[in-house]
Amino acid sequence: xxxxxxxxxxxxxxxxxxxxxxxxxxxxxxxxxxxxxxxxxxxxxxxxxxxxxxxxxxxxxxxxxxxxxxxxxxxxxxxxxxxxxxxxxxxx
Amino acid sequence: xxxxxxxxxxxxxxxxxxxxxxxxxxxxxxxxxxxxxxxxxxxxxxxxxxxxxxxxxxxxxxxxxxxxxxxxxxxxxxxxxxxxxxxxxxxxxxxxxxxxxxxxxxxxxxxxxxxxxxxxxxxxxxxxxxxxxxxxxxxxxxxxxxxxxxxxxxxxxxxxxxxxxxxxxxxxxxxxxxxxxxxxxxxxxxxxxxxxxxxxxxxxxxxxxxxxxxxxxxxxxxxxxxxxxxxxxxxxxxxxxxxxxxxxxxxxxxxxxxxxxxxxxxxxxxxxxxxxxxxxxxxxxxxxxxxxxxxxxxxxxxxxxxxxxxxxxxxxxxxxxxxxxxxxxxxxxxxxxxxxxxxxxxxxxxxxxxxxxxxxxxxxxxxxxxxxxxxxxxxxxxxxxxxxxxxxxxxxxxxxxxxxxxxxxxxxxxxxxxxxxxxxxxxxxxxxxx
Ligand code: HEM
Numbered sequence: 001x002x003x004x005x006x007x008x009x010x011x012x013x014x015x016x017x018x019x020x021x022x023x024x025x026x027x028x029x030x031x032x033x034x035x036x037x038x039x040x041x042x043x044x045x046x047x048x049x050x051x052x053x054x055x056x057x058x059x060x061x062x063x064x065x066x067x068x069x070x071x072x073x074x075x076x077x078x079x080x081x082x083x084x085x086x087x088x089x090x091x092x
Numbered sequence: 093x094x095x096x097x098x099x100x101x102x103x104x105x106x107x108x109x110x111x112x113x114x115x116x117x118x119x120x121x122x123x124x125x126x127x128x129x130x131x132x133x134x135x136x137x138x139x140x141x142x143x144x145x146x147x148x149x150x151x152x153x154x155x156x157x158x159x160x161x162x163x164x165x166x167x168x169x170x171x172x173x174x175x176x177x178x179x180x181x182x183x184x185x186x187x188x189x190x191x192x193x194x195x196x197x198x199x200x201x202x203x204x205x206x207x208x209x210x211x212x213x214x215x216x217x218x219x220x221x222x223x224x225x226x227x228x229x230x231x232x233x234x235x236x237x238x239x240x241x242x243x244x245x246x247x248x249x250x251x252x253x254x255x256x257x258x259x260x261x262x263x264x265x266x267x268x269x270x271x272x273x274x275x276x277x278x279x280x281x282x283x284x285x286x287x288x289x290x291x292x293x294x295x296x297x298x299x300x301x302x303x304x305x306x307x308x309x310x311x312x313x314x315x316x317x318x319x320x321x322x323x324x325x326x327x328x329x330x331x332x333x334x335x336x337x338x339x340x341x342x343x344x345x346x347x348x349x350x351x352x353x354x355x356x357x358x359x360x361x362x363x364x365x366x367x368x369x370x371x372x373x374x375x376x377x378x379x380x381x382x383x384x385x386x387x388x389x390x391x392x393x394x395x396x397x398x399x400x401x402x403x404x405x406x407x408x409x410x411x412x413x414x415x416x417x418x419x420x421x422x423x424x425x426x427x428x429x430x431x432x433x434x435x436x437x438x439x440x441x442x443x444x445x446x447x448x449x450x451x452x453x454x455x456x457x458x459x460x461x462x463x464x465x466x467x468x469x470x471x472x473x474x475x476x477x478x479x480x481x482x483x484x485x486x487x488x489x490x491x492x493x494x495x496x497x498x499x500x501x502x503x504x505x506x507x508x509x510x511x512x513x514x515x516x517x518x519x520x521x522x523x524x525x526x
Contacts, residue, residue: 010365013301014431014451038365039300039307042237046172063306092236092310 001080002031009038009064020044024053024069032070032077040065040091054078058088065091104165104178106433106516111186112161113422113509119153119193120502127495134491135477138403139269144200150410151282152193152215154502156250158418159290160185160222163243165429167226170297171240173233181225188218205266212261219254223247238313242293245321249285252324253278277328283406284346285324287414289317292353294421302424303373305360312356320349343394347387354380371460375420378468382412404478412471419467419505426509427454430516437523449519454512463504470497 006023008016020035021044027033035041040057044067048055054072057065068085070077123146127134134142164182167173175181192214199207226247230240256278264270300307307313323345330339358380361373386409393401434448473494480486 010304012304012366012451013428014435038304042170042172042235065307 001077002028004031004033005036006033007036008041009036016041017043021047024048024051027069027071029071029074030077032068032081035067035069036060037065037067041067054081056081056085057091058085059091060088103168103433103436104175104182106165106429106513108178108182109161109165109429110509110513111182112157112164113426114506114513115186115190116154116157116161117502117506117509119149119157120505121499122153123149124495124498124500124502127498128492129495130491136487138399139271141200141269144269145197148193148197148200150415151287152189152196155287155410155414155418157189158422159287160189162294162421162425163226163290166294166297166425167229167243169429169432170301171233171235171237173229173235173240175225175229181221185218185222188214188221192216192218199266200268203267208261208266208268212258212266216254216258219250223251237296238308238310238317239293239296241314242289242296242317245317246286246289246293249281249289249321249324252328253282253286256281274331277331279406280327281324283409283414284320284350287410288350289320291414291417292317292320295353295357295417298421298424299357299360299376302428303361303364303376304366304368305364308356308360312352316349316353319345323349343391347391350383350387354383370457371464372420372424375416375423375464378471379413379416379420382408382416382471386413400478404475407474411474416467416471419463422505422509423455423460426512427451430454430512434516434519434523437520441523449515454515455508459504459508459511463501463508466497466504467501470494470501473497 004023004027006020008019011019016037020041023033023035024047045055048069052072053069054077056068058068060066066088068081070081072078126142126146126149130142130146134140134146137143161182164175164178164185168175168178192211195207195211195214197211199205199209199211227244230244233240256274260270260272260274260278261268264272296308296313299305323342326338327342327346329335330337330342358377361377364373386405389408390402390405393399393403393405428451431448431451431454438448473490477487477490477494480488480490
């Protein structure tokens with residue numbers, strides 16, 4: 001399973017949103033996207049939900065917001081994401 | 093694939109906030125004209141008619157106007173809070189608020205209780221509608237973000253601001269200025285409740301988004317707004333029940349909460365991820381320094397029992413703190429909203445990103461920089477007006493100079509906003525044709 005990294009923590013709105021959605025449009029089925037941002041990207045959730053993505057949001061060790069996103073219908077990816085975030089701190 | 097960032101059902105059209113944003117500078121220009129032509133003592137005496145007019149042109153006509161408009165768009169766009177019948181609600185609130193403000197100003201300047209009654213009546217209707225709709229929408233949102241608590245306490249504070257004024261005017265035959273002791277509570281709820289709490293709630297969202305800073309600490313987001321609200325309740329309690337100790341507790345809470353907010357925000361700015369500083373960044377920095385200064389100046393005045401210091405504190409708070417933050421915010425959210433709405437238009441036309449102007453093209457930095465400079469000149473003059481009394485005709489000339497600077501800065505703001513709107517309209521029209 002592939003992990004695709006995307007760091008949007010230094011972009012000014014709306015740039016992070018644009019880059020995240022562009023990456024999601026190209027996300028292969030057997031991969032997940034790992035996004036790092038300085039804040040919770042509230043507007044993204046609506047988009048994820050409408051486009052069939054599964055997401056987990058956690059606080060990384062550096063205090064940044066980390067999102068793990070995969071296609072909702074691919075169980076293998078979901079299981080992997082759940083495993084990855086199991087021991088991470090909640091975001092809020 | 094559906095790429096729109098906003099589901100259409102929950103996105104009020106751009107005209108919803110824009111009608112408020114475009115009306116606000118008009119009241120600012122009017123206030124500048126009054127400073128310029130109002131004759132002696134426009135700001136000499138706290139209880140003069142002209143002072144009361146200028147104060148409410150700014151508080152009702154400019155600042156509340158922008159805030160009411162911004163909230164109706166930002167809650168849906170940033171927080172996913174759905175406002176029912178947004179377009180109709182916005183039109184109604186805008187009409188009631190604008191006409192109500194005009195009638196109140198006319199009533200005060202012409203000594204006509206009947207106009208005051210009508211004006212306050214319309215403002216009350218607008219407030220009820222606005223507060224009702226916002227609280228209803230917040231109650232149905234499942235977000236737990238600190239912004240929602242801050243916004244809820246802010247709009248409830250607006251209600252208190254109005255209620256105290258209704259009480260005062262009703263007991264005084266609807267003539268203003270009344271010189272009523274409860275006016276202090278009206279002011280406190282307006283300035284520290286409605287304005288400050290809303291600014292705090294907005295800051296939680298827009299500062300990290302647009303100034304590339306880390307988020308506010310979670311404890312601040314959870315507790316600061318409720319703390320200020322409790323501080324205001326205690327402050328009111330101490331005034332109404334004549335409890336001196338309670339007043340000091342309230343002051344301790346309010347002063348430290350305001351200072352804490354300003355310091356946290358200045359620190360976040362220092363921790364920003366990219367070292368660029370634009371007009372919004374500078375405006376907010378000025379705003380925070382002004383907030384800190386105004387709390388110190390107010391405290392000095394309170395301890396010395398000297399009302400001139402406290403009046404200066406209010407001027408610094410309003411024109412240096414709130415107005416700076418609001419202006420800085422406009423220069424970010426207007427381009428952002430223009431981009432967002434155009435982007436959505438393209439999406440629904442089945443195109444991706446098309447010719448959507450990027451946010452920096454909607455309001456060119458050099459325009460906003462000039463507006464900022466002029467507004468800073470007006471602030472500088474305003475702050476030194478009290479020193480004018482030491483020179484013959486000094487305060488008069490300074491007040492007139494401030495008036496000219498206000499007219500210039502609000503005109504520039506208006507032009508910049510009109511340009512942004514026309515950019516939106518021309519792209520939208522081209523898309524409709526294409
Ligand atoms: C909602 C409608 C409002 C009405 C009808 C209203 C009306 C009035 C009146 C009649 C006074 C004079 C009281 C007196 O002479 O004792 C006054 C004072 C004042 N009001 Fe308002 N007001 C309103 C909203 C606001 C808001 C939203 C603010 C914002 C902070 C505000 C800030 C002030 C301040 C600072 C003073 C004191 C002015 C001074 O000392 O010269 N008002 N208001």
